[in-house]
Amino acid sequence: MSNPDSFIDEVTDEVRRDRLFAMFRKYGWIGGLLVVLIVGGAAFNEWQKHRATVRAQAFGDAMMDALDLGGAAERRQAIAGIPADGAQVALKELMLASDPAGDKAGALQALDAILADSSLPVAYRDIAALRRVMVAGADMPLADRRALLEGVAVPGRPLRVLAQEQLAYLLLEDGKKDEAIAALSALVVDQESPSGLKARAGQAITALGGTPPEAVKAG
Template identity: 65%
Template sequence: MSNPDSFIDEVTEEVRRDRLFALFRKYGWIGLVVVLGIVGGAGWTEWQRAQATAKAEAFGDAVLDALDLGAPAERVAALGTIPADGEQAAVLRLLLASDPVGDRAATLTALEALAADESQPPSYRDLAVLRRVVVAGADLPLAERRAALDPIAAPGRPYRTMALEQLAYLLVEEGRDAEAITALTALISDQEAPGGVRSRAQEMIVALGGDPAAAEAAPAPEAAADDAG
């Protein structure tokens, strides 16, 4: 019985092998395509990364060369010839809008265009709105400036503390000095506020007759909330 059983096993194994080979000949190309797709995808990703790096370096070099030029008109002209798209275009617009003294109208136009461009990252658009409010100043109605700043001052927005600083200045403009001092005091103790914002807040508190030392001694809002809890 062992010989016939062995023969049957061998035949069965051979049949299985033939079926596997047949399946491989029929469907093996799928695995090959998958492997080639993985290898090709990795290569394409690496190539794209290298292209993006080279593009960013070229853009940075061109911007630095333009900013090294002496006269403002020459810098603006050089910046205007730099090819850019996406986020680079947003950066370039901000750079072109950086000379409000030389051409205030053009600066405001560039900032308005960037702020309204929904294809750009929200952070750049927020910065454009903030800068437009600062550059325009009293030429924009106070209510319009506050309406523009309020969304930027919301928690989680990248320029929240700068917007809060400008909102405090609007309170001063309205003659609401006590409320302005309270807002500026909160800014001094705000851990997210940059050093420049805190320094300006301290100077404004002094100018309004307040005591910045009291603000420094006060606990941060987060700490006070933790203590209360």
């Protein structure tokens, strides 16, 4: 390469470096800001996780202290006074509904509060629906109980088979024994049914004069 060409290349490289340094001086603060934001965001996330852990521990400790109290009325009063947010609200309401013999109206009110809160996870509302049907019993019209359970018994819901079990018992309550036996038999061979449910369904079928099908083993 000739000397003139070499000189031109050197000048060109120098101009490029000057432009690069000028860009760094002009826009380098953006990179610094990004670093600050990334580090600050990570620190904020860790702080949020720590705060959530502390809050969950405080909620659990308060709940255990309330459950250790002697009388049912004292326990309910203590549980009702525990600060809660998010999913903790559902857990709190479920605990308030755990003693229907002592306060059936209060238990139903707590369950209705969960069912009415669409911001809560589906699993909590499904538990409340099942519990609501069982606590209310015959005080709740059969059609209303069936409608509530049918919303839980759809494919993909976490408590589907438990809701279907309760629906089978509603068929029996409605005088439809053969349909109840068929519904219970379907649960016996349903691979999603836990062993305890299969055993209950088989016993119910036998008690109704039917013959339980052979359970299908998962896998």
